[in-house]
Structure formats: structure tokens, C-alpha cells
Amino acid sequence: MDYTTLLLQFVFFPGFLFTAVVGLVTSWIDRKVTARVQMRVGPPFLQPFYDIIKLMFKETIIPSGSPRLLFLSAPLLGLSGATLASFILWRILLNPGQSFMGDLIVLLYLLTLPAVAAILGSFASQNPLASLGGSREMKLIIAYELPFVLALLVPIIKAQSMRLGEILAFGSLLPSASGVLALIVSILCMQAKLTLVPFDLPEAETELTGGAFIEYSGPPLGLFKLTKAMMLFILPMFLVCVFWGGIHFAGGWNSMLLGFLKYIALIVIIVLIRNTAPRVRIDQAVTFFWGPVTGMSVIAILLAFWGW
């Protein structure tokens, strides 16, 4: 494949533009369902697009004494990580033959980049509340990455492969007990990866007033918000691919609709957890992820080894 086609794919479909639009629509669903749960009407359909476009026209303020390059490049780092993850995932989903050895590990690293970008940005902004948000984000990464990686071992053991294409070909893991346990573990880790309630410690509107992003304004803030919306699309899609058989485009409309419903089901679970749980403390979050959640993922691995 020549580089022009690849670049066009990266910018439009299935890369940046596609992920951004679907991610923003998903974030509208999140806000609308949240509003309906609280008996409100909620924002109009194009609200996330207005928010992002408005920020593109605002002034960018760089705090005095902060490293300019790092402060401005952190949002770009997060955005490029999310875009690349979505690009690789969708290329394999559309054509499983394009899977390469260890693409699961590449995706795992790329999905961590937005959180790393938030940490870099918060420490570059020279604000005590931002530093607090950054340090919480760092502890949260240490907490959730362990059970998340352990849960991803289950499909690797089942499919006997590190290639996403072969895991997709293996199909859904849900009939097995280990698959169900691993999916529950990874849903909890996904909630923390998206920094949504009850694990929204790095932002914590009520105590850190925006936390890691407190000093960001204008286009860089817009890029951070866009990255968050894109992650809301990529992460559930990643889980659907790894644990739930993915979306099959070859099998006609019915199988495509089924794949889409799986994605919607995960979004509904995320929104319901977000609307019914209070925020936890950082020590509670670490204890939760390293205790019961890691225990569950270890049990899932053992069950997978025994063929359950």
C-alpha cells in the first residue's frame, strides 16, 4: 500500500476524522443519558461539536514560568496516541489480514498515551492543583494497568496468539467463565482509564476544579476534550474486539447491527456506573484495583488455563 492512501486513511477514515466525529456523538449520548437520569432535558445533539469549535477560537494562555514546548505539545501527544490506536484497531477490524505480531501490545501502549499526556501537561502548568491532579493520574495508571494487562492475558491464552486478527477470528469469549470475569475486570479498568466517576480523581471538579487541565485554555484544552471523547469511542470498541468477538463487516447487516449493539451495551454500562457511584479516594482506588480486581483477573487466568 502506498503512503498517500495510508495518510488519507489516517486523517479521514478510519483515522482522526471518523474517530473524532463518532467520539463526540458518543459523548453527547453520555451527556444526554446523564441528563435524562437526573430528570433534565439535556444538551442538543451538536453540543459537543459547539464546545470543541468554540475552544478553537479562544485565546491560549501559557502560565508564566512553564515550559512552553511541553505545555503545548502534551495535548498533541495524547491526541496522536488516541488517533493511532483507533487507526490500528479499525484497520484490523475491517481487514483481519492486516494484523501483525504483537499488535495487542502496541494498542495497550497507545491507549495509555492520553493519560501520560495529561500527566505531562499538568506538571508543565506550574499549578499546585494541576500537580495534585497529575500525581493522582499517575497513581491511577499504576493501579489499573496491572489488572487490565492480566485481563488481556485471557483472550491471548484462549486464542493462543498475540495477534488481534486471530483473537477476532477466535470469536466471543463470553460463553466461558474466564471470559466473563475478564470482561468485568476490564470494564472497571476502562472506567478508570476514561477518568469517569467513580475514578475521576485527576479532574475532580468539586475539589481540584479541573485538576490536570486547570491551566489549559483555548485550542489545547479543546484537544484534551477531543482526546477524551475519542477514548470514549476507542476503549469500548477495543473491549468488544478483544472479549466479545468484534464487529463482522463481511456477514451482512445483521452481524454489523449485532456488533454495534455490543458497543452500545458497554456505553450504557459506563454511563450507568458514572451516574450511580460517588467518587472514591485515591488510596481506595489503588486498594480496589490491586486487591479484588487483580484477584478476579488472576482467577480468570487460572480458569482460562484449565480450559473453562
Add this chain to the structure above:
Amino acid sequence: MSLAINVLTRSLNVFHLGGSACNNCDIEILDTLTPKYDLERFGIVLVGSIRHADLILLSGIFNKKSASRARLLYEQAPKPVVVVAVGGCACTGGMFRGSYNWDHPVKDYIPIDAFLPGCPPKPEAMISAVVKLIHTLRGKKQ
């Protein structure tokens, strides 16, 4: 009307700057975000950081000490930013006008786009003021 103004009026992020208000205005401001009035219909949400603000909401009196701080916060907000004074105190000084710690009305420190008198103004009055403000903002750039 330019695209910048169009999207700004559709997505106003409000930063609430309380200048030692008696809490009546604050309660009525929060009322507009409750299910009954729900200003998120128009894309209006509260934010915690001045860097995320498009609209600064002033309530209470700004006295000799706090008025300069309010000015500092206004300068830290990313432009374009809209300023609204809510309640009699923020508009004119109210019953505290002329007291020992009061110097000038806050409009002498910060350029204010809309005055919303009342003690406190009702949520309906606030929503009406927001609608008028949005119309004015759109009309300005025609």
C-alpha cells in the same frame, strides 16, 4: 454573525465569582441548573477554573480588597469573555453602597456586558437575561 460568536453563544461555560455575597443570588444561580430550568439545554455549564470560562458571573459586593482580585481574575480569563453582574449588590453596591469598605461599583474595575438587578433575581429573570445577552452578542457582529 461570525462562526466564533455563533459557537460562543451556543456553548457558554460559566465561572461563578462570588464576592462575599449573602448566598441568595448564589442559590438562585444554582437553581437555573436544576432539573426544573436546566440551562444545559442551551449548552450552559458551570466550570471550576477561570481558564475554562466564557462568561464570568459576579455576585455580591466587591469591596476595597476584593475588587482588585476580581480585576486580576478577569485578566486571567481567555478572551473573548462575557461578564454579567447578578443581583443588586454586584450592579450598584446595593445596601452596602457607601459603607466603610466599599469604594466603587464593580463596573469601574471590570467592563460588564449585562446587569441583572434584583435581590435576588428569579431564575426566570436570569434565563431571560441570558437570552437577551445571546441576542445582543449575535447582533453586535452583524
